[in-house]
Amino acid sequence: MQDAPLFDDIAQGPKNGRAYWYDAPDGVRLRIGHWPVPGRGKLRGTVLLFPGRTEYIEKYGPAAMAFTARGYHVIAIDWRGQGLADRAHSDPLLGHVGDFAEFQMDVQCLRTAINDLDLPTPLHLIGHSMGGAIGLRALHNGLPVNSAVFSAPMWGIGIATWMRPVAWSLAWLNHSIGRGTILSPATKRESYTLIAPFEDNQLTKDRDMWDFMVGQLDAHPELALGGPSITWLYTALVECKRLQALPAPKHPALTFLGEDERIVAKAPVRALMGRWQDGRLIDVPKAEHEIMMEIPATRDDFFQRTTDFFDSHA
Numbered sequence: 001m002q003d004a005p006l007f008d009d010i011a012q013g014p015k016n017g018r019a020y021w022y023d024a025p026d027g028v029r030l031r032i033g034h035w036p037v038p039g040r041g042k043l044r045g046t047v048l049l050f051p052g053r054t055e056y057i058e059k060y061g062p063a064a065m066a067f068t069a070r071g072y073h074v075i076a077i078d079w080r081g082q083g084l085a086d087r088a089h090s091d092p093l094l095g096h097v098g099d100f101a102e103f104q105m106d107v108q109c110l111r112t113a114i115n116d117l118d119l120p121t122p123l124h125l126i127g128h129s130m131g132g133a134i135g136l137r138a139l140h141n142g143l144p145v146n147s148a149v150f151s152a153p154m155w156g157i158g159i160a161t162w163m164r165p166v167a168w169s170l171a172w173l174n175h176s177i178g179r180g181t182i183l184s185p186a187t188k189r190e191s192y193t194l195i196a197p198f199e200d201n202q203l204t205k206d207r208d209m210w211d212f213m214v215g216q217l218d219a220h221p222e223l224a225l226g227g228p229s230i231t232w233l234y235t236a237l238v239e240c241k242r243l244q245a246l247p248a249p250k251h252p253a254l255t256f257l258g259e260d261e262r263i264v265a266k267a268p269v270r271a272l273m274g275r276w277q278d279g280r281l282i283d284v285p286k287a288e289h290e291i292m293m294e295i296p297a298t299r300d301d302f303f304q305r306t307t308d309f310f311d312s313h314a
Contacts, residue, residue, distance in 0.1 A: 001116050004031045005084065006057065007223075010216040013061025014038060014068050022109040030085045030106055031078040032113045033057035035064040037071055044071035044311060046119040048110065048145065050138075051076060052129025052154070053095060054191065054225040056083030058216060063292050066303040072310070073119050077110050079103060079134070082225045089181055093189050093226035096181055100239040103134045104141060111143075122146040124310045129264060129289065130154045133239055139249040147313035149306045150255040151291045155272055156240050156265030157233075171234035180231030187227025191217055194224065202262045202289055209293040244268055248276035254309050255279065256302060258287030258294075 006019035017035040024030055037043055047067050049060055057076045064074040078085040081097050089096045097103070114123070125148040127135030132153025139148060159167050167185075174180060183189060193203070193213045204210055217224045228236070255273050257266060273281040282305070287294050291302050 001113065006033055007216075007220055010219050011058040011061030011064075012212070013058070013064040017061075017064065019057060020113065022113060024080065024102075024105040024109050026102070026105060028080045028086045028088075028102075028105075030080060030109050031057065031083055032110060033076045033078075034113070034117055034119075035068055035074045037068050037073055041068075042071045043073070043120045044307075045122045045124060045146075045314065046073040046075060046114065047310075048114075048123055048125045048143075049074055049076040050125065050127040050131030050135045051079065052131050052152075053228065054082060055128075055131075056223045058220075058223070059213065060292075062212075062299075063303070066299075067307065070303070070307045072124075072307065075110065075114060075117070075119060077106060079106055079130075083223055089229070091189075092222075093191070093224065094181065094183065094229055095225050095227060095232055096229040097232050097235065100133070100137075100235045104137060107134065107138045107141075107143065122310075122314055124313070125149065126151065126306065127153055128292065130236075132264075133236070133243060136243055136249070137239070139251055140246060145251065147252040147254075147310060148249075149309060150253065151302070152257060152261055152264050152289050153255060153269060154236070154240065154264045155243055156268030157236060158261075158263050158265050167233070168237060171230055171237060174230040175234040180234070181229050183226075184228050184230055184233045189226040191224040191226055193217060204288050204290045204293050204295075205286065206293065206295045206299075209290070213293070240268065244272065248272060248279060250278065252309075252313050253279040254282065254306065256282050256284050256287075256291050258284045258289060258291055260286060260288050263289045 004019040019033045128151040132150045
């Protein structure tokens with residue numbers, strides 16, 4: 001564990017945060033961030049925050065403010081291939097990973113950091129988007145949390161029904177013949193938030209939060225990430241299919257899904273939560289993909305419901 005940069009100038013999070021470098025078992029360098037509860041506030045536990053694809057620790061500064069104010073430490077990670085973690089391709093804007101199973105080595109590092117930092121228990125998981133897929137797999141692998149909350153989890157990828165067979169075939173073929181590091185069709189090399197207009201964007205209806213995300217990448221372009229590689233797409237499709245075939249974990253779970261979600265597929269989320277014995281699905285009116293970065297009323301509701309849920313499973 002060595003000190004790593006944490007960009008307080010863009011995070012808008014608690015001022016006592018720290019970041020650390022960790023090496024995964026295969027040698028990939030990761031960055032892990034920690035925001036403790038300030039002062040002598042009552043400790044309720046620790047939130048393990050699993051970000052989505054393209055994301056980075058600083059993006060969750062406002063979320064860390066909300067959780068630490070409620071008595072929860074927050075620990076988050078730059079997954080391999082994004083943020084300040086090592087990137088798998090010479091083009092740093094290409095979102096590439098060799099296999100989704102590699103992310104579970106990153107989870108191992110996070111668990112090591114939790115022990116090194118002696119973070120308070122109980123532990124609770126929040127998995128957003130791709131972090132929802134990584135988090136669900138981690139639950140199946142025995143992640144020691146009392147409960148789990150998912151925000152727009154990527155248990156299926158938002159591809160038009162008629163395009164799904166084509167996407168599977170093209171992804172499998174290019175991955176199999178060694179062309180896995182080309183950009184996935186219909187995606188761009190540039191970061192979405194830097195090229196998309198705010199109007200009708202797929203992330204948030206809140207202009208201030210949109211400007212917050214754009215401003216972060218303007219200030220620190222080294223955090224930016226563009227579209228996914230073909231191999232990322234193929235291995236993500238395979239992982240989503242495998243997760244759907246498994247029984248729901250026994251952990252208590254709460255899942256938030258935006259009414260206007262357009263990035264992840266809604267049907268797999270509804271199907272999995274429908275058979276999750278101790279799980280509940282919350283449909284969020286007029287929300288896009290980034291529920292923790294939606295309009296103030298939406299994100300405040302998310303933080304309150306989530307901490308109430310964690311408190312009830314302490």
